[in-house]
Structures are given as structure tokens and as C-alpha cells.
Amino acid sequence: xxxxxxxxxxxxxxxxxxxxxxxxxxxxxxxxxxxxxxxxxxxxxxxxxxxxxxxxxxxxxxxxxxxxxxxxxxxxxxxxxxxxxxxxxxxxxxxxxxxxxxx
Amino acid sequence: xxxxxxxxxxxxxxxxxxxxxxxxxxxxxxxxxxxxxxxxxxxxxxxxxxxxxxxxxxxxxxxxxxxxxxxxxxxxxxxxxxxxxxxxxxxxxxxxxxxxxxxxxxxxxxxxxxxxxxxxxxxxxxxxxxxxxxxxxxxxxxxxxxxxxxxxxxxxxxxxxxxxxxxxxxx
Amino acid sequence: xxxxxxxxxxxxxxxxxxxxxxxxxxxxxxxxxxxxxxxxxxxxxxxxxxxxxxxxxxxxxxxxxxxxxxxxxxxxxxxxxxxxxxxxxxxxxxxxxxxxxxxxxxxxxxxxxxxxxxxxxxxxxxxxxxxxxxxxxxxxxxxxxxxxxxxxxxxxxxxxxxxxxxxxxxxxxxxxxxxxxxxxxxxxxxxxxxxxxxxxxxxxxxxxxxxxxxxxxxxxxxxxxxxxxxxxxxxxxxxxxxxxxxxxxxxxxxxxxxxxxxxxxxxxxxxxxxxxxxxxxxxxxxxxxxxxxxxxxxxxxxxxxxxxxxxxxxxxxxxxxxxxxxxxxxxxxxxxxxxxxxxxxxxxxxxxxxxxxxxxxxxxxxxxxxxxxxxxxxxxxxxxxxxxxxxxxxxxxxxxx
Numbered sequence: 001x002x003x004x005x006x007x008x009x010x011x012x013x014x015x016x017x018x019x020x021x022x023x024x025x026x027x028x029x030x031x032x033x034x035x036x037x038x039x040x041x042x043x044x045x046x047x048x049x050x051x052x053x054x055x056x057x058x059x060x061x062x063x064x065x066x067x068x069x070x071x072x073x074x075x076x077x078x079x080x081x082x083x084x085x086x087x088x089x090x091x092x093x094x095x096x097x098x099x100x101x102x103x
Numbered sequence: 104x105x106x107x108x109x110x111x112x113x114x115x116x117x118x119x120x121x122x123x124x125x126x127x128x129x130x131x132x133x134x135x136x137x138x139x140x141x142x143x144x145x146x147x148x149x150x151x152x153x154x155x156x157x158x159x160x161x162x163x164x165x166x167x168x169x170x171x172x173x174x175x176x177x178x179x180x181x182x183x184x185x186x187x188x189x190x191x192x193x194x195x196x197x198x199x200x201x202x203x204x205x206x207x208x209x210x211x212x213x214x215x216x217x218x219x220x221x222x223x224x225x226x227x228x229x230x231x232x233x234x235x236x237x238x239x240x241x242x243x244x245x246x247x248x249x250x251x252x253x254x255x256x257x258x259x260x261x262x263x264x265x266x267x268x269x270x271x272x273x274x
Numbered sequence: 275x276x277x278x279x280x281x282x283x284x285x286x287x288x289x290x291x292x293x294x295x296x297x298x299x300x301x302x303x304x305x306x307x308x309x310x311x312x313x314x315x316x317x318x319x320x321x322x323x324x325x326x327x328x329x330x331x332x333x334x335x336x337x338x339x340x341x342x343x344x345x346x347x348x349x350x351x352x353x354x355x356x357x358x359x360x361x362x363x364x365x366x367x368x369x370x371x372x373x374x375x376x377x378x379x380x381x382x383x384x385x386x387x388x389x390x391x392x393x394x395x396x397x398x399x400x401x402x403x404x405x406x407x408x409x410x411x412x413x414x415x416x417x418x419x420x421x422x423x424x425x426x427x428x429x430x431x432x433x434x435x436x437x438x439x440x441x442x443x444x445x446x447x448x449x450x451x452x453x454x455x456x457x458x459x460x461x462x463x464x465x466x467x468x469x470x471x472x473x474x475x476x477x478x479x480x481x482x483x484x485x486x487x488x489x490x491x492x493x494x495x496x497x498x499x500x501x502x503x504x505x506x507x508x509x510x511x512x513x514x515x516x517x518x519x520x521x522x523x524x525x526x527x528x529x530x531x532x533x534x535x536x537x538x539x540x541x542x543x544x545x546x547x548x549x550x551x552x553x554x555x556x557x558x559x560x561x562x563x564x565x566x567x568x569x570x571x572x573x574x575x576x577x578x579x580x581x582x583x584x585x586x587x588x589x590x591x592x593x594x595x596x597x598x599x600x601x602x603x604x605x606x607x608x609x610x611x612x613x614x615x616x617x618x619x620x621x622x623x624x625x626x627x628x629x630x631x632x633x634x635x636x637x638x639x640x641x642x643x644x645x646x647x648x649x650x651x652x653x654x655x656x657x658x659x660x661x662x663x664x665x666x667x668x669x670x671x672x673x674x675x
Contacts, residue, residue, distance in 0.1 A: 012208035024194045025189060029128065033131065044146075047146055051150060053222075060235075062232060083173055084173060084261070129432060133425075171447075229470065
């Protein structure tokens, strides 16, 4: 297995772990953490290809990864604010119970 | 080279697995922080120093704390951080889906015609990054800045609840 | 330990390198790289460990003299053995862990804190040839690791299973996060002016003298002075020093997040606080005060690490002077100071620095105009914001019963 394949396998396994966690848990914050893991695994792919793949513009992989980390931070902030809002209504953060549109 | 990557991968994936399957929410968050630090170690191994430090600063230094505050603010009693796993069947289905996705991805990775020729490590200096960010990618930079501002203002408004402030709070 | 030493540097400058080369020369070839790293680690631990010990004594002496009393002077000559007596006391105290506490987190919190605090020492250039790790993005590394130390504050507060410790940990985290922002924003103009994120590059950008005797240090420019002031105030808050020592003050929630720690772990927390103080002061010296450069050309024969040590000790005694003088701020006062005062000032300072570097070609009669505009951009917002934030806090009137 070449280095590139090893890195991609690493990020694939991390993605699968994040997916399993997001699907299996019913606590909103744990689902958010699973989502974050999936996003992190996707960003790792960019760096893996930047390091081992042929590249025409050498800095593009790094720049994309930096932008993606920034977007992930924004998304986590908004997601956590949503979790706090939902908690204010239903006094717990169990995701299956947040299925009513009525406020 | 391979041994270091395997160790980093084992630590990261191991911490992630224990985090996702844990019963204590806070332990899960802290183990996930270890996992993010492991990803930063992977970036360092690949030679992308700037991204590694950005990952540490953003994920370990900021996102982990936001998640910890959210955990502390959304519990009703001191011991309400237990997160029992969902029903067995749901767990089994989730593991099956995760395994299926992993199998598809790993198959794609091993069968793809990726060249395994050893490439020299690309080195991008911070100055080159800066030139690229302010040159060809300036538009993306401005869009990301606007996105971050809007997202953070929105998060503050959402979390604050929009209720009128107590006049006794003013100094 | 980054630049190659040429023989036209004085012997005193190269003395640490000669010592290190002799020590690594005693070992066989393959072990030399590891020995090199080990020597750097041992040197940093030894120097800053001893500095921590004598800083505790210096602080108590300075506080004592400011308060018109002599400070510790019983153990040894002038109290010089006091830190070692304190060390023995801390080591021999019983380590009490509450039964309901989370044992793993309770143990890991001081360990993680010390580990991250020590990591920040690796990117500060202590002398012309004394930079332990030379990276392209070392300033970013320093602040990333500094941000990671805040996690252990939370771990300490949570694992104690004590609601007061948890409240205090959340307040401490709020303080640390609030002051992270002015700290980073005040460093951005320095990176703008120096054009590089590496500490060696920032020090090199401050070399040379204008008109033969005024150094090019960043603190001697309008935006640099403002950024230095903002940095020092934020450094005071980031290392939990008075007047921002709400997290650990004895009259506030006992000892804050450290309530359930005793003995050596408590000493480790304080060691980490002093290390944070030293590291932030070292970074301030590097970014604003010219690093290891001498202030005058004719003083260059004194080795560079001496100048660094002198500037570092000056900043540290400034920290202690402030502790002896100013009263403690409340949590809402200090968060208001960070968000409503320091962050806008730091952002405006960024604009001032941009103006300064864009008008670098102005010469002759335009130079005073450049200085005037920059000083107005620095002083104007400071006065306006200060006035606006302190409305209603008039002069105190004393009424005697």
C-alpha cells in the first residue's frame, strides 16, 4: 500500500467512525461531534493529495484545507447555538424528541 | 515513515471510536479533542505545518471549548452528562452502515489507479500562502470572512435567545 | 541553534554552541540528533525552572517592599533559599484527591497544562544562535499551543466534582477566551510589518538603527506601542495575573478551579502560571522589543542572550509591579474591558499599522505628517472609547460616618 493509499484509508476509516457515531447516538451534541469528525476526515483527504499527488498549483490544497477548517468552525458554532435553543424549549437534548415544528 | 503514520492513525481512530461509543458526554468530548490533535499530528507528518497549527488553534483551542460550554449549559443537574447509547437495534444498524461506507471507500481507495511513485514533499512557505490568499484566492477569503461574521452573529443571537435584557444587569 | 555561527561573532556569543558541540561530540554519530534535542530540552527546563523558583521569591520581595515590609528574609541570605524551602514543603504535602472526583482528569489537568506551557518555550529566540526550533509559522504555533492550555483549566474545574470549582473554571475559561482575541489581534500588525510568521524573521526585521542610535524595534512606532500595551494587558489576563487573577484569588470561590488540588499538583499549576508569564513576556520581547538586539550599536559587544534576559526581567518585574499596585477586576468588568475596549482598539491598530506600512515611502516633510496621523489614529479611539466606557463611573466621593 502506498503512502497515499494509507492516508486515504485512514481518513475513510475516520469518516466511517464519525458516520456511525452520528447515526447511532441520540444526544444532539454527540451527533454534532460525529459530523465534525466526518468533516475533519474530508479535510484530511485534501492534505493527503497535496502531499502525495501530482499538483500544478502547490498551495491550493493547503488553502482549501484552511478555508474548510474555518467553515467547520462556523458550522459548529451555529450548530451548538441551535442545540442550546432546542434545550431551552424541551429541557433536554435528545434528538429524537426534537421532531415537532411547534415552538 | 509508515510506522509513524500507523501510530498516528491508531491513536486518532482509537480515540474517535471510544469517543463515539462512550457513556459520559464530557469524556467523549475530551477524547474527540485528542482525536483532533492526532489529525494535527497527521498534518505535521505530511509537512503542512500551517494547517497543523491552524487545526490546533481552531479545533483544540476553540471548538472544543465551545462544545464543552454547550455540554455544561444543556444539562439539568450536575450528573446529567451521562449519554446512554440508543437502543441496540439502532446501534447495530449504525455500525452496519458505517462498515458498509468504510468498505466502499476502502475498496475505492485500493482499486483507484493512483500513482505510487514517490513524490518529493512540496514545501509551501507562509509567504507563498499569503500571496496566494491575497492574490488568486482573495475573493474566497472575503466570502469566508463574511460567512464567519454572519455565522457568529447568528450563533450569538440564537444562543442568547433574543429575550430583552434585564435592566438591572446594566452597570 | 538555528543560524550557523560564523567565526566573526564573539566568543561569548558562541559559547553555548561550543559547549553543545562538545557535549554532542562525546557521543557516537547516530545519537547526536537526539542528544541535540535533549540538550535543548534540559537547558530550557533548567533555566526556566530556576527562573520560576527565583521569580516566586522576587515577587514576594517586590510586593513586600511596595507594601513597606521586607518580604521573606529568614531562610538563607536575604531569603534566597525560600523557593527551595517552598519546594520541599509542596513536595511533602499530602496529595488529596476527592473520592467523587474523576481520577483520570484530575491527574491529567496539571500534566497537560505543564506540557503545553513548556511547548511554548521552544519557539522563542533567546539569543543570536539560541532558537530551539526554527519553523516557518512559529508565531502561530505559539498561540495555538497557548490556546490548548485552556482545556486543562476546564479539566481541573470539572474533575474536582465541586460546583464552586466548576463555576470558577467556567469564569476562568470566559476570561481566557475573551483575552485570546486582543492577544492575537495585537500580534497581527507585527506580522504585517515584519512580513513573516517566524520568530527569527520578526527579530531580524527589527535589526539596525535609525540615525545611528534609535533602534528599529516595533515598540518605537505608534502602532507598535499601542500593540505592545494591548499585548501586555492581554498577557496579564492570559496568565491569570493580578488585576485579572479572579480565577485563583483566595477570596473568590476559595481557589477557583484549583480548590481540590493540594501538594505538588497545586505547585504544578503555579509553575504553569509563571511559565505562561515568562513565555508571554519572552514573546513580547521578541515581537515588540527587538528580541536579542542591543539598544545601541556600541553595546553590541555584550552577548545577545544577556539583552534578551535583561528585557525579559524588565517585563517580569513590570508584571509584579502591576500586581502590587492595582486592585482586582470583577468578571464582568474584565470581560467588558476585553470585548468593548481592547478588541476595537486592536482592530483600529491594525488599520494604523496598515497606514504606517503603506506610507513607508513618505520622506522629508511628510514624515511628521505620517507620525501625526498614526498617533491620532492610536490616541483618538483610545480616548473616545475610554470616555464612553467610563460614563457614570465618576470620581468617588467619600462620606465619613
